[in-house]
Amino acid sequence: xxxxxxxxxxxxxxxxxxxxxxxxxxxxxxxxxxxxxxxxxxxxxxxxxxxxxxxxxxxxxxxxxxxxxxxxxxxxxxxxxxxxxxxxxxxxxxxxxxxxxxxx
Numbered sequence: 287x288x289x290x291x292x293x294x295x296x297x298x299x300x301x302x303x304x305x306x307x308x309x310x311x312x313x314x315x316x317x318x319x320x321x322x323x324x325x326x327x328x329x330x331x332x333x334x335x336x337x338x339x340x341x342x343x344x345x346x347x348x349x350x351x352x353x354x355x356x357x358x359x360x361x362x363x364x365x366x367x368x369x370x371x372x373x374x375x376x377x378x379x380x381x382x383x384x385x386x387x388x389x390x
Contacts, residue, residue: 294331
């Protein structure tokens with residue numbers, strides 16, 4: 287199970303209130319529960335899935351890591367599908383695409 291990929295928020299218009307994130311997406315406001323809010327906050331392109339998983343496991347130590355991993359993956363997939371998160375952020379992706387277009 288590869289846990290090196292790093293999710294990154296695309297939308298920067300959000301508010302966190304009482305451990306609940308309210309994200310303004312293209313199709314309306316997305317409300318996240320406390321654990322999903324932790325995932326959202328840590329999805330800054332610097333934290334790996336392993337970092338996020340370790341943080342959540344400290345909070346929810348009774349939940350097996352494998353189950354937490356599936357929950358993290360589900361939240362990230364859902365937020366990616368809603369267009370507010372990039373699942374596997376590559377800061378050089380934009381430069382790579384531009385370079386490729388210039389040489390084709």
